[in-house]
Amino acid sequence: xxxxxxxxxxxxxxxxxxxxxxxxxxxxxxxxxxxxxxxxxxxxxxxxxxxxxxxxxxxxxxxxxxxxxxxxxxxxxxxxxxxxxxxxxxxxxxxxxxxxxxxxxxxxxxxxxxxxxxxx
Amino acid sequence: xxxxxxxxxxxxxxxxxxxxxxxxxxxxxxxxxxxxxxxxxxxxxxxxxxxxxxxxxxxxxxxxxxxxxxxxxxxxxxxxxxxxxxxxxxxxxxxxxxxxxxxxxxxxxxxxxxxxxxxxxxxxxxxxxxxxxxxxxxxxxxxxxxxxxxxxxxxxxxxxxxxxxxxxxxxxxxxxxxxxxxxxxxxxxxxxxxxxxxxxxxxxxxxxxxxxxxxxxxxxxxxxxxxxxxxxxxxxxxxxxxxxxxxxxxxxxxxxxxxxxxxxxxxxxxxxxxxxxxxxxxxxxxxxxxxxxxxxxxxxxxxxxxxxxxxxxxxxxxxxxxxxxxxxxxxxxxxxxxxxxxxxxxxxxxxxxxxxxxxxxxxxxxxxxxxxxxxxxxxxxxxxxxxxxxxxxxxxxxxxxxxxxxxxxxxxxxxxxxxxxxxxxxxxxxxxxxxxxxxxxxxxxxxx
Numbered sequence: 001x002x003x004x005x006x007x008x009x010x011x012x013x014x015x016x017x018x019x020x021x022x023x024x025x026x027x028x029x030x031x032x033x034x035x036x037x038x039x040x041x042x043x044x045x046x047x048x049x050x051x052x053x054x055x056x057x058x059x060x061x062x063x064x065x066x067x068x069x070x071x072x073x074x075x076x077x078x079x080x081x082x083x084x085x086x087x088x089x090x091x092x093x094x095x096x097x098x099x100x101x102x103x104x105x106x107x108x109x110x111x112x113x114x115x116x117x118x119x120x
Numbered sequence: 121x122x123x124x125x126x127x128x129x130x131x132x133x134x135x136x137x138x139x140x141x142x143x144x145x146x147x148x149x150x151x152x153x154x155x156x157x158x159x160x161x162x163x164x165x166x167x168x169x170x171x172x173x174x175x176x177x178x179x180x181x182x183x184x185x186x187x188x189x190x191x192x193x194x195x196x197x198x199x200x201x202x203x204x205x206x207x208x209x210x211x212x213x214x215x216x217x218x219x220x221x222x223x224x225x226x227x228x229x230x231x232x233x234x235x236x237x238x239x240x241x242x243x244x245x246x247x248x249x250x251x252x253x254x255x256x257x258x259x260x261x262x263x264x265x266x267x268x269x270x271x272x273x274x275x276x277x278x279x280x281x282x283x284x285x286x287x288x289x290x291x292x293x294x295x296x297x298x299x300x301x302x303x304x305x306x307x308x309x310x311x312x313x314x315x316x317x318x319x320x321x322x323x324x325x326x327x328x329x330x331x332x333x334x335x336x337x338x339x340x341x342x343x344x345x346x347x348x349x350x351x352x353x354x355x356x357x358x359x360x361x362x363x364x365x366x367x368x369x370x371x372x373x374x375x376x377x378x379x380x381x382x383x384x385x386x387x388x389x390x391x392x393x394x395x396x397x398x399x400x401x402x403x404x405x406x407x408x409x410x411x412x413x414x415x416x417x418x419x420x421x422x423x424x425x426x427x428x429x430x431x432x433x434x435x436x437x438x439x440x441x442x443x444x445x446x447x448x449x450x451x452x453x454x455x456x457x458x459x460x461x462x463x464x465x466x467x468x469x470x471x472x473x474x475x476x477x478x479x480x481x482x483x484x485x486x487x488x489x490x491x492x493x494x495x496x497x498x499x500x501x502x503x504x505x506x507x508x509x510x511x512x513x514x515x516x517x518x519x520x521x522x523x524x525x526x527x528x529x530x531x532x533x534x535x536x537x538x539x540x541x542x543x544x545x546x547x548x549x550x551x552x553x554x555x556x557x558x559x560x561x562x563x564x565x566x567x568x
Binding site: 011012014016051053054057065080083116117 | 166167173176177178179182183188190191192193195196199200279280281282283308309326327328330331332336434435538
């Protein structure tokens, strides 16, 4: 049996969770104020993920960078690989919030999408 | 300096909003929803969104939209909403001064490069001018004045909007949210982030940001440390870091040199109210924002304040809520529904409280207070009390005979980085107001 202390990052509340791990499974979690804490503890212990955000180059009159994000959280270990993938690409205005700038691939298991609209 | 001249071009609207960031956009969207047809947003930048377009990280909107958005996405949702309406957006335009042209007419003198000076006349005004950063000058770090010393928000703009890196080897002073976010951001861009140094014995940033910005990338956080010297000729070459004692004074003999080419300062934000001051709006010394009542109305009738120009918020969701309220109250004012201008109670910050908003309350009703703690506390209690003074004496500490507790609320954890919202029901507030009987009331936080 192992006790693990985690800070839930699902929302700005930041609940401090106490998880008890028994035989590679979570046997109990306390300290969470909502259900999100349970899901967070499960993934954080066995496969931690984060939403990835960065900027990429854009061909535009008004802007030189386009903010982008992973559409869903990505495994923590993949972050630097995806960042180096994104350094290679350049998009062209117009672009709309939600447009895919990098499709799912073997190195990026989630799509990367535009965080804002750039008209020209 | 009042530059207002009757000769300038005049434009009319019913509601003017200065600032097109999250507060201004939210206020505009709500005002439109309420049926105000003639709304103008005055924005100095060529784009809307305020600070949000450069806050590319996620964590915005968990309450308002019930999903985790990035800053640009949060802004875009409101920009899309506002663009569907007939709200007039005046970009590239700077508001210079405000005055009251008549009892029910507020005049804003603006300037832009196309039209020169233009007066915008409005029935009501919402100030949503945001905040600015504290700089090296305000924290008095000795040493040379080389290039390479930046504020956090400025580096955020350089990296995320303009596409430049300020340097390669980074030292961060201040563990507020922007400092933590920028530590991760620069790490992702390939910089060597040496550490985050915090003067206080605790971080003022959100706990989630310590986990996902520092712990995730093994960036060390040094509490009770500060930069005591800046070195370098022309460009920054190193900083001297010292430990501080419990009075925050650097301890001799603890100095160590860290080589770096960039010092990022994340040392606090100050509400931006130079414009408000031109109208004679009273500023609270604690929040550095306007003194307001429960309607977020300033001491000048018809002028409301919200967002980071009122007080520095830690969550944009709260800014939207407060901006909605400011818009609703501006609407009520325009319809002649806000009339009471006699202070019922005035609330002062007491022990362990850095800020409390609103500062004064005019009428009976449910009351919401925003409270910022000075220090972290566990198992705390928030209390409101009046000081009973000996008959016939002045109000001096020696003459206080009794503190009468009027309201109390238990709080499990209290952090300076996280604003506390205290809701007081109408009946409870009536009891407080009756007991205060015209005297100021005070609020405090203590360990239970």
